[in-house]
Amino acid sequence: MDCYTANWNPLGDSAFYRKYELYSVDWDLKEDLRDCLVAAAPYGGPIALLRTPWRKEKAPSVRPVLEIYSASGMPLASFLWKSGPVVSLGWSAEEELLCVQEDGAVLVYGLHGDFRRHFSMGNEVLQNRVLDARIFHTEFGSGVAILTGAHRFTLSANVGDLKLRRMPEVPGLQNVPSCWTILCQERAAHILLAVGPDLYLLDHAACSAVTPPGLAPGVSSFLQMAVSFTYRHLALFTDTGHIWMGTASLKEKLCEFNCNIRAPPKQMVWCSRPRSKERAVVVAWERRLMVVGDAPESIQFVLDEDSYLVPELDGVRIFSRSSHEFLHEVPVASEEIFKIASMAPGALLLEAQKEYEKESQKADEYLREIQELGQLPQAVQQCIEAAGHEHCPDMQKSLLRAASFGKCFLDRFPPDSFVRMCQDLRVLNAVRDYHIGIPLTYSQYKQLTIQVLLDRLVLRRLYPLAIQICEYLRLPEVQGVSRILAHWACYKVQQKDVSDEDVARAINQKLGDTPGVSYSDIAARAYGCGRTELAIKLLEYEPRSGEQVPLLLKMKRSKLALNKAIESGDTDLVFTVLLHLKNELNRGDFFMTLRNQPIALSLYRQYCKHQELETLKDLYNQDDNHQELGSFHIRASYAAEERIEGRVAALQTAADAFYKAKNEFAAKATEDQMRLLRLQRRLEDELGGQFLDLSLHDTVTTLILGGQNKRAEQLARDFRIPDKRLWWLKLTALADLEEWEELEKFSKSKKSPIGYLPFVEICMKQHNKYEAKKYASRVGPEQKVKALLLVGDVAQAADVAIEHRNEAELSLVLSHCTGATDGPTADKIQRARAQAQKK
Amino acid sequence: MAFPHRPDAPELPDFSMLKRLARDQLIYLLEQLPGKKDLFIEADLMSPLDRIASVSILKQHEVDKLYKVESKPVLSSSEQLCFLVRPRIKNMRYIANLVNTDKLAGRTRKYKVIFSPQKFYACEMVLEEEGIYGDVSCDEWAFSLLPLDVDLLSMELPEFFRDYFLEGDQRWINTVAHALHLLSTLYGSFPNCYGLGRCAKMSHELWRTLEEEEDGETKGRKAEIGHIFFLDRDMDFVTALCSQVVYEGLVDDTFRIKCGSVDFGPEVMSSDRSLKVLLNAEDKVFNEIRNEHFSNVFGFLSQKARNLQAQYDRRRGMDIKQMKNFVSQELKGLKQEHRLLSLHIGACESIMKKKTKQDFQELIKTEHALLEGFNIRESTSYIEEHIDRQVSPIESLRLMCLLSITENGLIPKDYRSLKTQYLQSYGPEHLLTFSNLRRAGLLTEQAPGDALTAMESKVSKLVTDKAAGKITDAFSSLAKRSNFRAISKKLNLIPRVDGEYDLKVPRDMAYVFSGAYVPLSCRIIEQVLERRSWQGLDEVVRLLTCSEFAFTDITKEDKASSESLRLILVVFLGGCTFSELSALRFLGREKGYRFIFLTTAMTNSARLMEAMSE
Secondary structure, rough: OOHHHHHEEEEEEEEEEEEEEEEOOOOOHHHHHHEEEEEEEEOOOOEEEEOOOOHHOOOOOOOOOEEEEOOOOEEEEEEEOOOOOEEEEEOOOOOOOOEOOOEEEEEEEEOOOOOEEEEEOOOOHHHOOOEEEEEEEEOOEEEEEEEEEOOOOEEEEEEEHHOOOOOOOOOOOOOOOEEEEEEEOOEEEEEEEEEEEEEEEOOOOOOOHHHHHOOOOOOEEEEEEEEEEEEEEEEEEEOOOEEEEEEEOOOOOOEEEEEOOOOOEEEEEEEOOOOOOEEEEEEEEEEEEEEOOOOOOOOEEOOOOEEEEEEOOEEEEEOOOHHHHEEEEOOHHEEEEEEHHHHHHHHHHHHHHHHHHOOOHHHHHHHHHHHHHHHHHHHHHHHHHHHOOOOHHHHHHHHHHHHHHHHOOOOOOOOOOHHHHHHHHHHHHHHHHOOOOOOOOOHHHHHHHHHHHHHHHOOOHHHHHHHHHHHOOOOOOOHHHHHHHHHHHHHHHHHHOOOHHHHHHHHHHOOOOOOOOOOOHHHHHHOOOOHHHHHHHHHHHHOOOOHHHHHHHHHHHHHEEEOOOOOOHHHHHHHHHHHHHHHOOOOHHHHHHHHHHHHHHHHHHHHHHHHHHHHHHHHHHHOOOHHHHHHHHHHHHHOOOOHHHHHHHHHHHHHHHHHHHHOOOHHHHHHHHHHHHHHHHHHHHHHHHHHOOOOOHHHHHHHHOOOOOOOOOHHHHHHOOOOHHHHHHHHHHHHOOOOOOHHHHHHHOOOOOOOOOOHHHHHHOOOOHHHHHHHHHHOOHHHHHHHHHHHHOOOEEEHHHHHHHHHHHHHHHHHHOOOOOHHHHHHHHHHHHHHHHHH | OOOOOOOOOOOOOOOOOHHHHHHHHHHHHHHHHOEEEEEEHHHHHHHHHHHHHHHHHHHHHOOOEEEEEOOOOOOOOOOEEEEEOOHHHHHHHHHHHHHHHHHOOOOOOEEEEEEEOEEEEHHHHHHOOOOOOOEEEEEEOOOEEEEEEEEEOOOOOHHHHHHHHHHOOOOHHHHHHHHHHHHHHHOOOEEEEEOOHHHHHHHHHHHHHHHHOOHHHHHOOOOOOOEEEEHHHHOHHHHHOOOOOOOHHHHHHOOOOOOOEEEOOOOOOOOOOOOEEOHHHHHHHHHHHOOOOOHHHHHHHHHHHHHHHHHHHOOOOOOOOHHHHEEEEEEEHHHHHHHHHHHHHHHHHHHHHHHOOOOHHHHHHHHHHHHHOOOOHHHHHHHHHHHOOOHHHHHHHHHHHHHHHHOOOOOOHHHHHHHHHHHHHHOOOOHHHHHHHHHHOOOOOOOOHHHHHHHHHHHHHOOHHHHHHHHHHHOOOOOOOOHHHHHHHOOOOOOOOOOOOOOOOOOOOHHHHHOOOOOOHHHHHHHHHHOOOOOOOHHHHHHHHHHHHHHEEEEEOOOOOHHHHEEEEEEEEEEOOHHHHHHHHHHHHHHEEEEEEEEEEEEHHOOOOOOOOO
16 A cells, blocks of 8 residues: 555645556657657547658658557558648547648648548648648537648637638747647637747737746747647746746736756646646656656656647646656545554445455454545545556455445445446546557546547548447447447448458348448448449338439439439439439430339429420320320410410310320310310300300300300200200290290190109299199109199199109108198198008 | 117227427427528428417517418518428429529528428429529428327328329328337337238338337337228228228218318308307217217207207296306307307208209118119219219219229229210310229229139139139239129128118127128228238239239237227228218227228218319
């Protein structure tokens, strides 16, 4: 136990700092670190190295090598740098390597050295070259700031959404600033630069001089400046050997420390953590490392070899040729437990557990002590928390064991914090493994979230581990396993040496129909790699046709797309493809395609009916669909044409079409319609009034009503109106006119083909009982009863019915016997019925 | 008299949630266009909208004036115009005209088009072609299910029928699938699915795909509705073509029920104003008579009137306190009942007057003759006379179709002569109507091959049934025939009646057609539910020439409670009639089921015919 705090160094009264080894790296560095441009990504990210021949003017013909290593020194990529001189390297939040060239171009590479894209920092830099560049991270993403040869700054706050901002000029700036940095305040990026004894703050509108409060006098130059990870604090190293620490707003001073070294430090970074007790800065010279805070003494370390500092959320990573270490302020929980002679509940609990394992009764004593103070829950909590901050699994285990031991004596201790810590530690230990090389601390991991960690694993192509983690944490498939499988598949399709069939099969075997996996996305990636055939194969696995169609169209497989769209049942999709086809094919081919797709065809027809009538006609023509063509022209004769001649012409075309369709009935009917139209026109001319568009029946009726009997009869003959209709027609018309004499004459003109019952009916409808009775007598025997009932002669109806001995008629009459006077009639019928039954 | 439900009948799910959902979504869409705006509503959407959100609600969300989308010029002076329309090209033209007129006048306003229930790509295309795509913003109001009654959901898409069954346009099927998906997310998935018809099959498949795409969240929901039955309208045109004689159907045939309410004109109200009346289960009087055969309704109403009188009479001989009680508690209810009673009595009178005028008895007699297949000649001459007398173009057409379907098409001579007569009576433009009817299979000519039908029946007696089946299959592939007569025999649609059919105490679903005919659609549903599959119905399905499109899809799940297994959702694709609802409600009472109906629209014979007319 005593040795556990051996690497703890106190700074001031309250805080301890410790440095421990993450990995003993064994990377095969070809160059010294000092000769390289170095970039290490935060959150245990990868390290990029690029030899800089440009500075030393040494054999410019030799191309440097860009190397990328994991934090544990495993090589990830290595390739010859063939582009222009690089000023600065940096990692974006998505772990893309940004290489800022002297000419202002920024090349973006993936973790595995795959070129992604490039962009430029503007035209101005082309002339003036880039002197210096910084890559920085804000809540909006990763930004790039450059200093040009004209001593102007340009920055872009987010390289994902590139917007260049040229910062205002610093008045009277002749020389290169001695140091500069990016501050991020109030959601905007500013630049702080030091020129001689002066400090300037550049925002995008103005340049203002600033002075840090309480700075020791005699400063003639600032040698180094550092901003904390969260942009809250600023440290300045002056040529007097003072280190000033304060808020980034430069409004408040925290402390100042005189280190008595005037040599410019190689690096200076903040070393603090959320809720730090002490705010400290780590300063590195060639062979010396100093931790400085608000304390009279500093902590000093000796550096054996060239080292490089990487600021992290809760500490500093320091790596050199042979080792990779982490320096941080000891977290509160650990401090409480491990501090020498600590009586904190957690410390006691840890002791108790150890004694318990030794089977010593002391365990009970310790436990009692905690319980008497009622601090057992805190003790357990402390142990759990401290376990999170330990790097070594053995120590994690013993702390967790203590926590678990303590938990036994508690009634209601919610188990989730313990369980979650165990899970988190398993994940952390897994990714910290040498082969994976992501040395995340617990706080970093919580800040990063599991989703981002999974993304980073995917980025490193560590698919199996990512899936294991998802399964271990029981993440929902859509967020977890499926997402990773989809990424894997997208990577898989890029393997050009494997045949399409094998890739497709391999992907399908792995993915099956895992929910949330979009085959179309994978296919799109395959198409992006120029593997159209593979894309089509993959699309076959896509269950949603809607997703297949857009890609198929993009790949110019329109006909296949049309089939898929029709399968999907989504008419909008079909329509999309149709319009695509319409533009892609010539008209003839387009129509031919439609011909084989009835659903698409009917859809297109519907559209044409409203929007493109001519196309509709062409469609019918092409199919030799004369029937529809005829209908089309008939419709046109009503809708499009106003003049009679035009209408007749349209009808003529229709009739021709009907003949071609072998629909003689329709053709004849159309011809009749033409004749009728012409005739109606003539009638209108000669007689006035409205005839057009009446039916034949109505035309004749109108003529009769207008007293044009002769013409009416002529028309009836011309159009061969059947007798029955003509009689009905005349009967109704004459009754309407109340020409009863004429009607009677008509009724006697010959034997009525419709019988005389209609006469009775119609007269009754006109409420002419007198006339009705005339005809009632002439009604044939079958309908006599009905007729008599119609005119209201119930008694006689009864007589006839009795005479007919017809049961149905009898009941009909009986149902009409409702009036008071019908009593005797009803009796009569009843008697007749009884008689009939007797027989 | 009105049959109560069996005590063990399951409770219906509460569908008012659908209304609330639709209303909230509409409000959200309106709020997307902040500030005062004028709202242009398509005529077809007015009644449904009325059921969802009142004018005052619209006003609350800064709708200033309401206009109807029609061909008249627009006088709106508002700076923001909002259009609430069905996705039709015609409407797009209207909007385009309006916007372009504004542009010419140098006027800029904000335009927003809300499509209900969804937008179609074709519509956006038209907007683009008219050059105003950038000027308007488009949105969707996914309002596809309107609960018209406690057991009736309507999509209010009457055009579904024509679009699908005549034009072969499948665009609405997706809408149906989405509507079902909405239902299943709210009330749980449907473990047992059955269906008949091409459209039924497609809807079911699309809906299934939607369900599968959904991630697990809704899957665990307990199914409230145990069965779903999809049915295409073209499987049974006959029922839809018959005159309706149950009260609700008759009211629909006579006055047209529109979106669950009816306009009773002066002749009903016996005053000079007309009244819009909501017809649903909340109307106590209506609820008791809606499913009754019309011949019972009068008797019931007069009994009711007597009861009412007795209730009123009770107040005689009351002391002050009782009177106070009576006035404060019962009187209002009685008054309400009184009002409803007089309303329905008025409606009955009006129906009687209209029906006797048109010789309703003769008409019904002819229909029954057609259904039973006797005296075809006589019926044909009746139809001829009907046409000659110009009784009504729609009615004549309906009878012709009924004749055609029951007889497997008209014999060529009748086909020609009836059509000629019809054209002479009602105008030559109906040539197009006939072409439509023929395409939809409603009015066809007996193919010369029908001579084979006689042969076929002879052959079938000679060879084994199986072989005969094959032969018939070969025949039926020649032309889609209704085979009504054979189906009727197989399913026993014409009940054999000994003596009078007592309409007061119905024995079977035939009561909705005076005991003459069991609706085919309802009979199929009954049979399938009984067997829980199509087993044993192969012959019927084959006769319907629908073998590929009869399906069952049973999910084995223990989750379905016995309660839910007695709730059945029937989806009518292409519309259903009130008679069918009555028949199934009757079936439900007999068997202890409750039916829920989802239809693309309520329909009847006249609406079917109008949809086919030009």
